[in-house]
Amino acid sequence: MIYPDNFEEKTGFDKIRQIIIDLCISDTGALVAKKMRPFFTYEKIIHQLNITEEYRTLLLLSEKIPTQNYLDLTDTFKEVLLPGTFLETEELGIVRASLETLTALFHFFEPEERAEQYPLLTELSKHLYVSPEIPQELNKLLDEKGQIRSDASETLYEVRQEITKKQRSIDHRIHKIAHEARQQGILKEDTEITIRNGRPVIPVPAAHKRRLKGWIHDESATGQTVYIEPTEIFEVNNEIRELALLERREIVKILTAFTDYLRPFIPELNKAYCHLGEFDFIGAKAKLALQTASIRPIVRRRPVINIRHARHPLLYLSFKKQQRKVVPLTLSLSHKERILVISGPNAGGKSICLKTIGLLQYMLQCGLLIPTNENSEFGIFRHILIDIGDEQSLENDLSTYTSHLQNMKTFLRNADRHTLFLIDEFGTGTEPNLGGAIAEATLEKLNEQKAWGVVTTHYANLKLMSGKHPGIINGAMLFDTHKLQPLFLLETGKPGSSFAFEIARKIGFPNEILKRAETKTGKKQLDFDQQLQQLEIEKKHLTKRQTEVSLADDLLKELIEKYKKRVLELEQKHHQIIAQAHEQAEELIEKANTRIEHTIKEIKEAQAEKEKTKRLRKQLKESASQRIKQNHEALHKLKKRLEEVEETKAKKAPEQKRPKPVTFHVGDYVKLRAQKSIGIITQIRNQKATVEVNTLSIHVDLKSLEPATPPTTTPKQVRLTTSSSGNIVHDLSSKAANFRISIDVRGQRAEEALANLTKYVDDAILLNIPEIKILHGKGNGILRDVIRDYLRSIPEVQRYRNEALELGGDGITVVSLRY
Numbered sequence: 001m002i003y004p005d006n007f008e009e010k011t012g013f014d015k016i017r018q019i020i021i022d023l024c025i026s027d028t029g030a031l032v033a034k035k036m037r038p039f040f041t042y043e044k045i046i047h048q049l050n051i052t053e054e055y056r057t058l059l060l061l062s063e064k065i066p067t068q069n070y071l072d073l074t075d076t077f078k079e080v081l082l083p084g085t086f087l088e089t090e091e092l093g094i095v096r097a098s099l100e101t102l103t104a105l106f107h108f109f110e111p112e113e114r115a116e117q118y119p120l121l122t123e124l125s126k127h128l129y130v131s132p133e134i135p136q137e138l139n140k141l142l143d144e145k146g147q148i149r150s151d152a153s154e155t156l157y158e159v160r161q162e163i164t165k166k167q168r169s170i171d172h173r174i175h176k177i178a179h180e181a182r183q184q185g186i187l188k189e190d191t192e193i194t195i196r197n198g199r200p201v202i203p204v205p206a207a208h209k210r211r212l213k214g215w216i217h218d219e220s221a222t223g224q225t226v227y228i229e230p231t232e233i234f235e236v237n238n239e240i241r242e243l244a245l246l247e248r249r250e251i252v253k254i255l256t257a258f259t260d261y262l263r264p265f266i267p268e269l270n271k272a273y274c275h276l277g278e279f280d281f282i283g284a285k286a287k288l289a290l291q292t293a294s295i296r297p298i299v300r301r302r303p304v305i306n307i308r309h310a311r312h313p314l315l316y317l318s319f320k321k322q323q324r325k326v327v328p329l330t331l332s333l334s335h336k337e338r339i340l341v342i343s344g345p346n347a348g349g350k351s352i353c354l355k356t357i358g359l360l361q362y363m364l365q366c367g368l369l370i371p372t373n374e375n376s377e378f379g380i381f382r383h384i385l386i387d388i389g390d391e392q393s394l395e396n397d398l399s400t401y402t403s404h405l406q407n408m409k410t411f412l413r414n415a416d417r418h419t420l421f422l423i424d425e426f427g428t429g430t431e432p433n434l435g436g437a438i439a440e441a442t443l444e445k446l447n448e449q450k451a452w453g454v455v456t457t458h459y460a461n462l463k464l465m466s467g468k469h470p471g472i473i474n475g476a477m478l479f480d481t482h483k484l485q486p487l488f489l490l491e492t493g494k495p496g497s498s499f500a501f502e503i504a505r506k507i508g509f510p511n512e513i514l515k516r517a518e519t520k521t522g523k524k525q526l527d528f529d530q531q532l533q534q535l536e537i538e539k540k541h542l543t544k545r546q547t548e549v550s551l552a553d554d555l556l557k558e559l560i561e562k563y564k565k566r567v568l569e570l571e572q573k574h575h576q577i578i579a580q581a582h583e584q585a586e587e588l589i590e591k592a593n594t595r596i597e598h599t600i601k602e603i604k605e606a607q608a609e610k611e612k613t614k615r616l617r618k619q620l621k622e623s624a625s626q627r628i629k630q631n632h633e634a635l636h637k638l639k640k641r642l643e644e645v646e647e648t649k650a651k652k653a654p655e656q657k658r659p660k661p662v663t664f665h666v667g668d669y670v671k672l673r674a675q676k677s678i679g680i681i682t683q684i685r686n687q688k689a690t691v692e693v694n695t696l697s698i699h700v701d702l703k704s705l706e707p708a709t710p711p712t713t714t715p716k717q718v719r720l721t722t723s724s725s726g727n728i729v730h731d732l733s734s735k736a737a738n739f740r741i742s743i744d745v746r747g748q749r750a751e752e753a754l755a756n757l758t759k760y761v762d763d764a765i766l767l768n769i770p771e772i773k774i775l776h777g778k779g780n781g782i783l784r785d786v787i788r789d790y791l792r793s794i795p796e797v798q799r800y801r802n803e804a805l806e807l808g809g810d811g812i813t814v815v816s817l818r819y
Contacts, residue, residue, distance in 0.1 A: 001383040002038065002362075003410055010388045011359045012314050016288070016368070023284035026070035028277025033284060038365035040382050042301045048367025049296045051120040055286035056369065058118060060806060066105050070280050071098035072273045077266045086252065086259040093146035095262075096138045102128045102272050103135065105279065121282075127275040134265055141258055148251050156250045163243045170233045170240070174200050177212075177230045186211050194227065199237050201227040285368055292316055294369035297376040303418060303452055305333040305357070308373035312356040313363070316371055329356050331492055337473045338452045339443065340492065341462050344477030350456040351388070351424050353477070353490055357454055358386055358422045381452070383419040385411050387426075408442050417450035426455040426462060436461045447471045555766075560704060662707055664689065671708040678708045739763060742773035742812075750786045757787060764817060765796045771816050773803065778811040791815060 008014040017033060024030040039045045058065060071094055080087055087095065106129050109115055109122040143149045150157045174193055181187045186208045193200055196217040203225050204212050214228040229237065288294070292313040309328040316326050327349070333340060342350050360370045364378050387407040411421050426439045436459040443462065446453060447469055455462070466474045478489040664670065664681055670691060671678045683690040687702050743760045745753040757774065764772050776783045791797045796818050803812035 001385070001414055003383070003385045003414070004407070007362070007384070007386060010386055011355055011362060012312075013359060013362055013366075015314055016359075016363065019291075020281070020284045020288055023287045024280050025067060025283075026072060026277055026280045028072040028074075028273060029070065029280025029284060032277050032281040036281075036366055038362060038384075039367065040365065040380065042299070042380055045365055045367060045380065046299060047120070049299065049364070049369065051124070052282055052285045052289065052367060052369055053296045054118045054121050055282050056289045058121070059283075059286055059290060065108055065283075066101055067283075069097040069101040070276055071101070072277060073098060074270050074273055077270065080259050080263065081266070083260065083263075084256065086256040087262070089142070089146065089148055089251070089255065092138065092142060092255070092258070096135065096142060096146075098273070098276075099130055099135045099138070102130050102276060103132070105276070106130075121279075124275060124279065124282075128272050128279075130269065130272055131265065134262065134269075137258070137261065141254070148254060152254050153250060156247065156254065159243055159247045159250060163240055163247065166236055166240050166243070170200060170236050173233050173236075174202065174230060177232065178202050181212060184211070196227045196229075198241075199229050200233070201229045204228050288313075289369040292371045294371045295374050296369055297364070297372055297374060297378050299364070300377055300379045303379035303381055303420070304377050305331070305361075305379065305420075305452065306377035307331050307357070307360070308376045310356060310360055310370070310372035310376065312352060312359065313371050315352065327489060329353055329490060331357075331475065331490055333452060333454075337471065338450065339447055339472045340454045340475045341443075341465065341472060342454065342456045342475040342477060342490065343458060343463055349477050349490070354422050354424055354454055354456055355388065358384065358388075358420075361420060381418055381420040383414050383416070385414065385419065385421040386423075387411070388422065388424045405438075408438075411451075412442065412445055412449075415446050415449045415451040417452075419449075419451040419453075421446065421451055421453040423453070423455040426457045426459070435459075440465060443472070444469065664702055664705060664707075669708045669710045670705040678710075681705075739767055739769065741769065741771065742775060744775040745783070745787070746775055746777040748783075750783060753783060753787065754790055757790065761791075761794065761797075761815075769817060771814065774813045774815065775808070776811065776813065778809075781810075784810065784813065787813060 004010070008017065017036065020033045020036075021030045024033055039048065073091070073095060076087070076091055076094075079085065106125050109118065109125040115122040141149060141152055148156070150160050178187060178191065178193060181202070181204075182189060182191070186204065187202070188205075191203055193202055195201065199217065201217050202212065202214075203220075204227075206219070206224050206226055209216065209226045209228065212228050212230065214230040215234060216226050216228055218227040219225065293311075293316070294313070308330055310330070311326045311328055319326050331340065342353060344350055360372065361378065361381065362384060363370050365380065365384075385407075387404060411423075415421065426443070439457070439459065440461050443455065443465060450471075457463070463474055465472050473492060475490055475492045478491055664684065666681050666684060668681050669678060670681060670689075679691040681689050682692050684702070689702050689705060691705070743757065745756060748756070753776070761772070774787060776787055778784075788800065791800055791813075798816045798818045800813050800815045802810045803814050
């Protein structure tokens with residue numbers, strides 16, 4: 001549901017639609033743009049965004065896609081559906097031009113490499129296929145100028161030959177008559193033969209019109225010149241006129257026959273023209289994307305708003321002409337914080353912020369690329385509801401406030417977890433206390449319905465809702481208190497001030513009046529904004545602290561899992577080495593037995609000759625000694641390898657003996673294995689315990705705990721014993737704050753680059769960063785190969801690839817990490 005009916009006019013989308021219509025090069029494309037509506041399913045939105053992104057890439061790479069003669073003859077074909085009707089010669093020329101465009105577009109996407117680069121456009125181009133028989137037949141019928149060819153039929157050829165012959169005869173005769181008239185002084189020397197009513201005539205001065213026999217067809221505006229067709233050529237002209245009628249009848253016969261031939265193909269052609277219009281529409285969307293620097297953001301199936309550096313497209317285009325820059329908008333709403341209450345000074349950007357959110361969401365669901373950062377995330381909403389501007393109506397007897405209440409009634413009736421609502425100046429239009437109370441109650445209900453929304457307000461009670469209702473957060477439009485002017489920047493997490501007194505002083509409002517107003521307002525009211533902002537800062541600090549503790553807890557769990565995995569690997573390796581030793585020993589014994597059996601056989605065959613027996617015994621003894629030596633060496637190596645494994649295992653797990661199972665209870669003092677921190681169990685549920693260490697609460701498995709002696713230290717000393725977790729949090733926070741998603745190793749030697757890269761990749765894995773970029777440059781590719789060899793050795797590296805061509809190509813490696 002999109003509400004109200006004039007949603008597009010309210011948000012400015014009607015202007016976006018008109019820009020797209022103007023960018024279309026065909027009436028069909030413009031018609032598709034006029035019919036554009038939002039989608040509410042993930043698959044359709046993604047398809048439209050992807051195919052528009054393909055066309056945008058095509059334009060960026062300056063691919064010469066055919067853009068001429070995007071024609072639609074659907075209406076023309078409707079007129080010739082009945083037998084006996086026919087297309088005129090000019091219409092056939094248009095058909096031929098349109099078929100050439102369809103064929104050119106179809107063949108444009110035929111090359112394999114282009115089909116791989118633009119798969120969706122290639123699939124669409126298949127619907128442009130037209131039987132090559134049609135243009136072939138058309139070319140047999142029409143010449144290069146679009147006229148019916150003389151050889152289209154034998155009769156037409158003969159008629160045109162006769163017409164040409166008679167026209168030459170007339171031309172010869174009339175020039176001869178004009179020459180004689182000049183010699184007789186009837187005509188001026190510069191008189192030229194002309195055409196009137198389709199017949200050749202001679203311009204004769206009115207004074208001499210009786211001297212030249214013929215028929216007068218016309219006279220000049222002044223009446224001083226008459227146009228005479230000489231009697232000698234009159235009959236021949238009549239014959240040519242009759243031949244022209246015969247020519248027309250033959251052409252109609254030819255056109256009728258061709259239209260009869262074409263009629264069965266009309267449904268196929270209409271479909272092709274329809275898809276050609278879609279091609280045109282997609283191209284117009286791509287052109288708009290280039291004009292507004294728009295891209296395809298990340299789209300989620302569930303509702304989410306995570307906007308990064310977004311710009312209002314119409315404001316961007318306007319400022320672009322003025323060579324000004326738009327201040328970008330960044331904000332994030334999640335399931336925990338779904339409703340944003342924006343406050344701040346008038347003309348500070350609250351309304352444009354609201355409209356930007358609504359317009360970009362609507363554009364996205366219409367399949368348009370939007371001007372934002374590629375890391376921005378947008379969800380899909382089934383209902384987008386807005387209350388912007390004044391909807392008072394004399395016809396319906398609606399006041400401004402009544403119209404707002406009607407809108408709120410609709411909001412409450414339709415809002416759910418898939419709804420996005422936008423309200424500008426919430427609660428205004430009536431007595432502030434009453435209007436503020438109704439607005440607060442309405443916002444509470446919308447929050448209970450799990451709807452998503454953004455509202456702007458000056459009301460203090462709405463600013464205070466953030467602290468009382470989970471799901472609602474404050475946002476402030478920043479204001480430069482030194483220059484006393486808005487910055488048009490949104491900062492979430494704190495309310496904004498209206499700066500009424502500051503703005504009044506800036507414009508030179510009488511100081512006496514302002515002092516009187518301050519007296520009437522009272523210091524308590526003047527300090528309210530500062531107190532509210534301080535509360536928001538403290539809340540933000542607490543939230544940050546909770547996040548840090550959660551991060552440390554997750555890190556601890558990850559380290560425990562890695563430790564368990566490593567111990568298991570060492571145990572498996574231990575058993576593997578022992579099994580390998582047994583196999584090698586059995587193999588040595590088997591070889592020795594085989595050698596002994598072979599020796600015994602030789603002794604028997606030699607009939608126990610003493611010398612040979614002695615020699616064989618000596619060989620057997622030497623062989624046995626050698627086998628024993630090899631066994632000792634092998635066992636020594638195996639023993640050494642086992643010792644190395646045990647030593648490694650001992651380092652990784654200094655406490656191999658697991659303690660006996662202990663039953664824990666709420667109130668027991670415990671500590672984490674291999675940690676010094678002591679805490680107290682506050683809750684046990686599903687084999688997991690909540691342990692409070694100083695002021696921090698962490699959730700761990702009971703298996704990772706062991707009993708501890710209650711601390712005898714003072715609270716200050718207890719805090720000191722838990723500093724290790726604080727250091728972990730501080731270190732992680734520092735790494736997260738300073739981490740950049742790209743590292744530049746250009747110009748570095750391979751050893752230096754690998755050293756820097758190793759630390760960088762380790763930090764990225766530790767912080768669960770999904771994707772990083774390595775800038776190594778192109779050159780001879782040596783540094784790139786060294787880096788990629790290193791990346792292949794890291795299990796956490798899922799894959800890597802070259803950056804997009806326009807963003808650096810093979811000079812940058814984009815790495816995706818497992819997390």
